[in-house]
Amino acid sequence: MTMMAIGGVIGGGLFLGSGAVIHSTGPGAVFSYALVGMFMVFIMRMLGEMSTVYPSSGSFSTYAHNEIGPWAGYTIGWLYWFYWVVVITIEAMMAGMIIHEWVPSISIGMIGFLCIVLLTLTNIFSARLFGEFEYWFSIIKVVAIVSFLIIGIAMIFGLFPHIEKPGVSNLLDRGGLMPNGFGSLLTAIMVVIFAYPGIEITTIAAGESPNPQKAVMAAINSVIWRILVFYIGSVTILVTILPWDSSSALKSPFVTVLDMLRIPGASLIMNIIILVAVLSVLNTGIYTTSRMLYSLAEKGDAPRVLLRVTKKGSPIWAVLGSTVFSLVALVSSTISPDKLYLLLINAIACIALIVYIVVALSHVRMRKRLERDNPEALIVRMWLFPYLTYFTIAAMVSVLIAMALIETNRSQLIATLITTAIVLASYFLTKLKKRSSDQIKSDEESYRAIK
Known part of the structure; x- marks a missing residue:
């Protein structure tokens, strides 16, 4: 749980997506990552406060259900599930593209399919096996980022004699910090939000840990420095070393920086690390979708069969159900990339924002209720409540x-x-159908009693 809290947030969005953000925003990309990172800290603090009081594998879906209403828990739970189903597909495609460069005889779609299937098997066997994979994935990512930061700082200070010291030329001499205007900062925010995958997942996984409060505390205590170091630190080094208007250099910026060192195999090592990051998010996505499905089934918002678990506690049908939909989305990326797949990508673009808004609204209601009825239960407290929550x-x-x-x-x-x-419409239709079914059953029982 500690390593998930430290390294789980590092995904392909940082290694590959940062280049697109820098190219569209310029050096001001650092502000985009910092701004979104600040709000991620606030959201994580709110979730930490709620999770230490009520640890649940449904996390914010459960809190929305209890604090706002069943319709809110249903809607946010299914939206979040759908979001991660598509993210799994995107990460599988990224993994496919990386491996395809090494094994061109196998198609990208087939490689993505195999990645999803293999990591599905690890999730089916047990939550512990998922944790073991994520533990080692996180260690590799953390070591890689820290090593990159050290190398980048050495390059900036001219400690490599064969590399020209960049100074501040890439920051100021190519149109300034905001060469494309303030509007580009807002446009980049949507890409940056997508680059912070799963920062809230430790509050979901906490429900299965032996000490949920300790796990959540570790996550929220580390969130500030890991965003500062891993994201803002890395992007600051990238915009200092690489020219923001070079699309070729920013196609895979971390690889480009290591190639500048002329170390044999450096780019291969970086691509392997990027692959690990992508597989980590894919692994986490399968875990997250299955637990959200399981939580929805517990509340009667999904079929009861999804509550079936293996002897080791893994919700097998929830895992398989999520995987099947991810594979269907993967197929759409090959047969209809410009229509159906693009529609799926667009459909999840703002779901994270909607989820975070509902998290904040749930937090306001739960905090006020706890302060009134059970203030001693508040182990973690959101700063400057309620003003900072309303600001978020x-x-x-x-x-x-x-x-x-x-x-x-x-x-x-x-x-x-x-x-x-x-x-949302499906929620009301489902409840209406259930109510009609219950009424018919009640009428039949009344008829039998009279007869």
């Missing part, structure tokens, strides 16, 4: 409004809102 809600809503005003992001917002409306 306002900021998230502002990003959604900004997306509606920015033409390039409008279609993503519309797709996500339509997806949300469909899920």
